Amino acid sequence: MDAATMVPIGMGLAAAGMGGAAFGIGMIFSKMIESVARQPQAEPILSKYAWIGFALVETIALYALVIAFIIMGMG
Numbered sequence: 001m002d003a004a005t006m007v008p009i010g011m012g013l014a015a016a017g018m019g020g021a022a023f024g025i026g027m028i029f030s031k032m033i034e035s036v037a038r039q040p041q042a043e044p045i046l047s048k049y050a051w052i053g054f055a056l057v058e059t060i061a062l063y064a065l066v067i068a069f070i071i072m073g074m075g
Helices: 003-038 040-074
Strands: none
Touching: 003 040
């Protein structure tokens, strides 16, 4: 296989990282909702950590998107 045929495969593999980030974001907020349902008074503390975790996981999705665009430029 030459490089031109491998570009779409590489882009798809790089974009698969965004699926993992979506799963991570879903887990963060589902566990936060579960925790707030159990202890409502802990919501201000948990909210801060949930948004920090969201930002960190979202950067992984952005890195995957940038890598997919870089691979697209090679083809």
